[in-house]
Amino acid sequence: MNKDWWIYTGTRQPHDGIARLPEPPPWRAFASEEDTPFDRDGPTGPHNRLKPAAAYEADNHTIDMVNTALYLRRPLLVTGDPGVGKSMLAYAVARELRLGSVLRWPVTSQSTLQQGLYRYDAIGRVGDSNLSGQAGEISRYLRLGPLGTALAPFRLPRVLLVDEIDKSDIDLPNDLLDVFEEGEYEIPELSRLAEDEVRIRPADEGQPVLVRHGRLRCRAFPLVVLTSNGERAFPPAFLRRCVQLDLPAPGAERLSAIVAAHLGTAEVGRSAELIDTFLARRELGDLATDQLLNAVYLAGATGVSRAHLAELVMKNLNPTI
Structure with a gap:
């Protein structure tokens, strides 16, 4: 097997191999006006799953599929029985390629695309306005979600774990199609403002993200790992835009x-x-x-x-x- 093309190698040793990732296919190239830095050497998640990720065992087929998703800039849909390591794969890749903390979006039947992109505390803003007589700056009441943060203009790809996508409402996979295809999204609450630039807190503890004209567009498409326990089927249009990996139960x-x-x-x-x-x-x-x-x-x-x-x-x- 030719392994020379592997960026993610499954060796469990952190390295800077992501620098060898070639330019994306022309139809998956994104442009952005600014880099958004992040701490590549920080913890790999909110509960610091660095140590378990260090022991993750990936077979050659899994490594092939991760690299396929990296090269093609496509989401990786990982299916398999509970406990086979679907979620931990995202942390293992982030650790080895030194891509910083994993952005995690645990999906439920109530999850919506907007929740993944950003949250706007309109009630809090109105309440503050009633108390002080004037509304505070809108950026105080906005926060990017894990998907929205992953699509910020980082120079290197972030790793986004969309956990248990099969538990979502039936419309969510279709709602994600345009965002995954275009690599950008709009925040209407900002588009209506006179200000051209606003900085918003990301989902993690990184630096505020600069939003221009109410839109965010990625520079490096994130490695999106979507996990599924196989509780439902997905529409063909969604599957066509994903690289599909089924993790068998280990022997x-x-x-x-x-x-x-x-x-x-x-x-x-x-x-x-x-x-x-x-x-x-x-x-x-x-x-x-x-x-x-x-x-x-x-x-x-x-x-x-x-x-x-x-x-x-x-x-x-x-x-x-």
């Missing part, structure tokens, strides 16, 4: 590698019985990989019988019998 060899990455190679031999038990129980219903890791950790920390630990922490998530 015995990969489970051993995951145990080694998280808990050390010494635990691999001692965990063979638990891995066998995990695989057998997975035939009866869904199990997540972190349930195996919990059992292996407890076995090393407590000396309790592995069979007993399997009963404690390897409960089927969706038993079929």
Whole structure:
């Protein structure tokens, strides 16, 4: 397999390989008037998932698909059973390529495109106006959402995790099409103002983002990782604009590698019985990989019988019998 084209390599060692990413295809090139800096060496998320991401094991097919999304500047739609590492993939890529904190948008049935782009506290502004006799500057009442922040004009791509997109309202995937295609969006509350430039707080703790004429346009299209547990089908127009990756449940060899990455190679031999038990129980219903890791950790920390630990922490998530 030719690996020379890989930008993301899955080695778990941070590097500056993103600088080797070639210019985008002409139909995915975006232009912006200004760079927006961000802290590339900051934590990889609101709960600092740097350490778990450091142990993430990506196979060659996963690495191929991540690089395909990077080269084509397209969202990566990741499907698979719960616990196979769909969300952690975003943190692993951000860590290895030193792309700063992951912007996370946890989707629910109530999520809307505007919530992902920005929030406007109109009630707060009216309340302040009633108290003081005049409204404060509108920028005080606006904040970019995770999607809106990812589409700010950063020189390097941000990583955006859109978690559990299959839980969204039926219209959200279609609503995202234009934003993903154009790489820009409008904030109408700003478009109506006389001011040409306004700075707004981003979703993370980075520097305020400069918005010109009420519009934001990305410079580097973000790596958008959309995860799905397969609870619904998506429209063809949405799928056509995504790079699709299905993460299979890991087999015995990969489970051993995951145990080694998280808990050390010494635990691999001692965990063979638990891995066998995990695989057998997975035939009866869904199990997540972190349930195996919990059992292996407890076995090393407590000396309790592995069979007993399997009963404690390897409960089927969706038993079929």
